[in-house]
Amino acid sequence: MARRLLAVITALALTAVAAPPAQADDVLLSLAGPATASSESNARHVATKATDLDRRTTWRSEGGGRQWIAIDLGSMSTINRVVLRWGALCARKYAVQTSPEGVYWRDVHSTDNGDGGDDNIEFTGFGRWIRVSLTTPCFHAYELREFEVHGTPGVVDTTPPSAPGTLSVKAFTPTSVNLQWGAASDNVAVANYEIYQSGQYVKTVDGLSNNITRLTPNTTYSFYVNAKDAAGNISQASNSVTVTTPPAVVDTGPPTTPSTAIATKATANSVSLAWGASSDDVAVASYAVFSGGVQVGTTTGLQTTIAGLKQDTAYEFVVKAVDTAGKSSPFTAPIKTATRKGHDAVGEVTKITDDTDVPWGLEFLRDGTAFYAQRDTGDIIRIAPNGEKTVAGRVPNVVSTDGEGGLLGLEHKDGWLYAYHTSPTDNRLVRFKLVDGKLDAHQVLLTGAPRNKFHNGGRLRFGPDGKLYIATGDGQVAANAQDLNSLGGKVLRVNPDGSVPRDNPFPGKYVYSYGHRNVQGLAFDSRGRLWEAEFGNSVMDEINLIRPGGNYGWPACEGTSGQCGEFIAPKHTWPVSQASPSGLTIVDDVLYLAALRGQRLYRIPIGGQPEIFFEGSYGRLRTVEKTPRGDLWLTTSNGDKDSIPNNSTTQIYRIDLK
Secondary structure, eight states, X not given: OHHHHHHHHHHHHHHBOOOOOOBTTBEEOOTTOOEEESOOSSTTSOGGGGSSSBTTOOEEOOSOSOEEEEEEEEEXXXXXXXXXXXXXXXXXXXEEEEESSSSSOEEEEEESOOOSSEEEEEEEEEEEEEEEEEEEESSSSOEEEXXXXXXXXXXOOOOOOOOOSOOEEEEEETTEEEEEOOOOOXXXXXXXXXXXXXXXXXXXXXXXXXXXXXXXXXXXXXXXXXXXXXXXXXXXXXXXXXXXXXXXXXXXXXXXXXXEEEEEEEOSSEEEEEEEOOOOSSOEEEEEEEETTEEEEEESSSEEEEESOOTTOEEEEEEEEEETTSOBOOOOOOEEEEOOSSOOSSOOEEEEEEESSOEEEEEEOTTSOEEEEETTTOEEEEEOTTSOEEXXXXXXXXXXXXXXXXXXXXXXXXXXXXXXXXXSSOEEEEEEEEETTEEEEEEEEEEEEOOOSSOOOOOEEEOTTSOEEEEOBOTTOGGGGGOTTOOSSEEEEEOTTSOOOTTSSSTTXXXXXXXXXXXXXXXXXXXXXXXXXXXXXXXXXXXXXXXTTOBOOTTTEETTEXXXXXXXXXXXXXXXXXXXXXXXXXXTTEEEEEETTTTEXXXXXXXXXXXXXXXXXXXXXXXXXXXXXXXXXXXXXXXXXXXXXXXXXXXXXEEOOO
């Protein structure tokens, strides 16, 4: 027995790396720390193998010149020394970098002539995250046996602050709003506060009040505040406050009537209109088009196309101008025209149903039965092929966030209905067995995606490979998007039973792609490629073609704005005022994208340019989905800002494509 014990001790002495001396300023910070890497060659060579103090285990990358491995130290720390113990696949050129939040990196050491072996690198650096950024391997890949980080730790803080106290408006002008709020509490200390406007980041501030400037007169804004601690943990949001800035000048009169309104073109399912500009004592904000007493379009320009009309039918339109104070001009004289016989690429629109909640996820069975999720009630509604509506069931544990959380995406496979929803603690994937059109056998498959007032993601899509793809948001913690140990700011790939597919790009992880802010749409084309639609912050919204393991840049890069050099570029971008993209579907290799803020449907042939339909016709558009017969259903999302059940005015429409 003693001989056997001696043999074990001798073997460990030969293979294990001795712990560093126990000095106050040289603690081994990285031992068993959470580690991630840009790629991992297989499940035996994952990033965490480089933080276990065992030289028999290694992190090994896939082939490729540019790779990285990073460690989360758990708190802001002073870093004195890094030891890199290379394997057979070493690195000639690399940099050691630190970061306070895992997003923006600072070089603290770099070399162009690494030769493998053990590198003992001394410097003074500060950060919660540390990584080795590699650009030139000795052979075709990289192998790192140990990644030791020594220094002085801060307090390991994984608990976010409480939500800030009551937010209120202290004062406002035509171009500014002064906000104040109550202090948040934290187990260590609150560092600062982040101000948001309807999910868009505004600024980070100290103190409990701030003046927001450069606002637009006579415009409604909705603000809320999150607290942030020194470790980068973000609280849940405060209450929202809504304020309308007053006009910069008194607008006493309505605009003049638009002049010379005419029909310029008619097709089978659309009519194009044009008119002369109105004048106003302050400014004209927009033009509204009506037919039969119903508003069918709005635009800021002097022309528009009204689509979704019935073929071979006479129509009459009138146009009015609206100024910045909301005053309207008289209508133009009626514009009489008629559509032709035939069928456009986007055909006639007919209403399927009304709803008082927010229809979010939408899914079809092969027989034409539809299910849609009511975001705020937590109910799933069934529409039979004959049009009859019933409640299929209520999803347990659904919690709204007074923003974008609640019951979100839906998908169906093999008799199971899958749903993504916000709970009191996270966003999660669940499924139900469908029994006679009702929900049964509730199962929780995946938990832990971050939640907040906004940035909850939520779209689901089964791929041609039989795997379920899940769209997540960053939970208003931008660093989540670049952290491969977080489920936030990602496209996730999951087996139907909730387990991790063996062939995922990062072994043992659900992550399929990362660097996303708030993914809202997913769709596959005829070649099996995954397309994704994503909310930007204040500059650009995006459509991306997703690559396994790809990094799409948020928060360093938004669209094509920012530090975008090393990230995958989007295929299409728009200013956020023209999109705020939500649902995405593909029919015959044409993308259809529903836009909320832009209040329009984009039709985008793959490889072609976007076309705009229904601008201002139906308000905010949430979800677009292909039916079994190849048409589209389109849901609106009007009156959806407060998460109160059954206080919205929404519709579901069918768009004839065939």
